[in-house]
Amino acid sequence: MNLDKIxxxxxxxxxxxxxxxDGAVSFRKNGKGEFVRSTTNxxxxxxxxxxxxxxxxxxxxxxxxxxxxVVVSENGIFDTVYNDFYIEDNADVVIVAxxxxxxxxxxxxxxxxxxxxxxxxxxxxxxxxxxxxxGKNKILNPITIIKLGEDSIMTMETNQxxxxxYSERITKAYLKDNSTLNIxxxxxxxxxxxxxxxxxxxxxxxxxxxxxxxxxxxxxxSEQIFKSDLIGExxxxxxxxxxxxxxxxxxxxxxxKVSARNSxxxxxxxxxxxxxxxxxxxxxxxxxxxxxxxxEKIIEGFLK
Amino acid sequence: MIELKNICYxxxxxxxxxxxxxxxxxxxxxxxxxxxxxxxxxxxxxLTKIIMGIITPTSGKIFFNNIDITNMSIxxxxxxxxxxxxxxxxxxxxxxxxxxxxxASNEDNSISKACEYLSKVGxxxxxxxxxxxxxxxxGGEQKRIELALTLAKKxxxxxxxxxxxxxxxxxxxxxxxxxxxxxxxxxxxHQTRLLERANKVLVLxxxxxxxxxxxxxxxxxxxxxxxxxxxxx
Numbered sequence: 001m002n003l004d005k006i007x008x009x010x011x012x013x014x015x016x017x018x019x020x021x022d023g024a025v026s027f028r029k030n031g032k033g034e035f036v037r038s039t040t041n042x043x044x045x046x047x048x049x050x051x052x053x054x055x056x057x058x059x060x061x062x063x064x065x066x067x068x069x070v071v072v073s074e075n076g077i078f079d080t081v082y083n084d085f086y087i088e089d090n091a092d093v094v095i096v097a098x099x100x101x102x103x104x105x106x107x108x109x110x111x112x113x114x115x116x117x118x119x120x121x122x123x124x125x126x127x128x129x130x131x132x133x134x135g136k137n138k139i140l141n142p143i144t145i146i147k148l149g150e151d152s153i154m155t156m157e158t159n160q161x162x163x164x165x166y167s168e169r170i171t172k173a174y175l176k177d178n179s180t181l182n183i184x185x186x187x188x189x190x191x192x193x194x195x196x197x198x199x200x201x202x203x204x205x206x207x208x209x210x211x212x213x214x215x216x217x218x219x220x221x222s223e224q225i226f227k228s229d230l231i232g233e234x235x236x237x238x239x240x241x242x243x244x245x246x247x248x249x250x251x252x253x254x255x256x257k258v259s260a261r262n263s264x265x266x267x268x269x270x271x272x273x274x275x276x277x278x279x280x281x282x283x284x285x286x287x288x289x290x291x292x293x294x295x296e297k298i299i300e301g302f303l304k
Numbered sequence: 305m306i307e308l309k310n311i312c313y314x315x316x317x318x319x320x321x322x323x324x325x326x327x328x329x330x331x332x333x334x335x336x337x338x339x340x341x342x343x344x345x346x347x348x349x350x351l352t353k354i355i356m357g358i359i360t361p362t363s364g365k366i367f368f369n370n371i372d373i374t375n376m377s378i379x380x381x382x383x384x385x386x387x388x389x390x391x392x393x394x395x396x397x398x399x400x401x402x403x404x405x406x407x408a409s410n411e412d413n414s415i416s417k418a419c420e421y422l423s424k425v426g427x428x429x430x431x432x433x434x435x436x437x438x439x440x441x442x443g444g445e446q447k448r449i450e451l452a453l454t455l456a457k458k459x460x461x462x463x464x465x466x467x468x469x470x471x472x473x474x475x476x477x478x479x480x481x482x483x484x485x486x487x488x489x490x491x492x493x494h495q496t497r498l499l500e501r502a503n504k505v506l507v508l509x510x511x512x513x514x515x516x517x518x519x520x521x522x523x524x525x526x527x528x529x530x531x532x533x534x535x536x537x
Contacts, residue, residue, distance in 0.1 A: 277394075279390075279394050280394055280396060282358055282378060282394075283390065283394035284407065285377070285378040285379040285382060286356060286358075286378055286379075286382050286386075286387065286388045287382060287404070287407045287408045287453065287457060288379055288382040288383050288407065288408070288410055288457070289379060289407060290377075290379050291377075291379070294379075297399065297403075297407070298396065298399070300398070300399075301396055301397055301398025301399040301403075301436075302397055302398055303398070304398035
């Protein structure tokens with residue numbers, strides 16, 4: 001399949017892809033499913049009403065990758081897609097999702113992803129968001145629902161790489177016995193961007209675990225609101241950590257919450273927001289970087 | 305060569321000005337190690353930070369190889385060849401030691417070349433090169449890596465703020481072998497053993513030059529009471 005220049009550029013940035021990759025792939029562009037390829041271990045089925053795809057990862061899947069990028073490159077497109085993942089027992093899969101918008105006027109994407117996860121699975125889920133182009137009102141509102149089965153491990157990495165004018169991420173997870181959910185979130189906002197994230201994790205199973213780490217950088221006059229709630233309903237462990245760097249006239253609200261509903265639950269949170277430490281800037285300047293270069297390097301490291 | 309002319313620095317202390325440095329004039333020559341010593345609060349670190357541009361003097365002039373650098377920024381001075389090793393190394397999240405070496409040397413070094421800098425300061429380079437320069441490193445490791453960055457910077461004037469703090473003398477004792485000749489070294493220290501290694505010693509007291517000259521002469525001239533005060537401070 002031939003890709004246009006904008007799609008190539010966005011795919012490279014959100015998924016590190018230079019072309020449609022081998023293996024299981026679903027490529028969606030401007031509200032339409034452009035390309036779908038299944039493999040023996042990963043079946044991708046278009047929903048009959050065209051609203052999205054069902055992805056079935058079979059037990060035989062052994063650390064196979066599945067790419068499901070989305071590109072919005074036409075003005076005025078507001079694409080809503082429902083993707084349902086069915087991960088069978090013992091499957092081991094890497095799912096790379098993400099959306100790139102390039103528009104000169106309003107455009108957006110709402111990706112609603114629901115994971116139905118069996119037992120003894122291992123899932124890595126990466127979701128990158130980016131918007132390019134001069135227009136305003138580039139909107140991304142991802143919703144992720146995770147139903148994690150017994151003894152399963154899910155690692156979820158979300159990155160908002162910049163340029164998104166408005167985003168509202170909602171993540172809800174339900175953890176069964178001995179399951180583990182690790183979430184890592186990185187957000188960079190600038191200009192007048194607004195980014196809101198809201199994680200709600202129900203630790204239902206015995207010995208289940210959840211660890212959320214959020215790193216955010218807000219520049220210019222952008223705003224970020226981070227909310228999380230870990231709800232311990234059993235003997236479980238949960239920790240949320242959110243660190244932010246706030247620059248210029250930007251704002252960050254960080255509201256981590258833990259809710260114990262069982263005396264055996266162990267839940268903790270920490271939040272820190274601050275400017276870049278001046279001594280770090282000075283140190284890099286003594287090595288020859290300008291103040292601006294030093295700030296950029298520190299931010300790059302912080303979000304790495 | 306660094307030349308200071310009538311450097312003054314004061315800070316606001318309520319309604320009054322508190323004098324930190326009072327009319328300091330002296331020259332730090334190339335191919336020479338000059339130790340700056342004095343009691344706590346005598347202005348040693350402030351003076352070196354003024355030389356590096358980290359602090360702006362209230363008045364006075366600073367010349368580096370006969371060029372007036374008084375109004376230059378820290379990075380402009382760094383690009384001219386001034387380098388500063390901090391008493392407490394500054395750590396970073398997410399920036400590797402290799403990246404810092406590349407920044408210091410202003411080039412994308414091969415792994416083997418970057419490792420050379422670390423090996424020269426006595427640490428097993430391969431164990432460190434891709435590590436982040438963060439607080440998981442011990443104080444001694446941080447100090448040696450700080451020294452390696454100074455080495456990678458290839459400075460013409462290298463300022464060490466209390467290099468012995470948190471490190472054994474391994475690295476410092478070998479400076480003459482590690483660093484190139486014809487460089488101006490300025491070392492802030494309380495330690496008599498470091499003063500003895502210097503060619504010249506500048507003694508500050510309450511922001512003024514108390515003594516300045518050849519180290520053997522200065523150390524000899526310091527009264528036992530003063531020596532005790534300095535070394536025990």
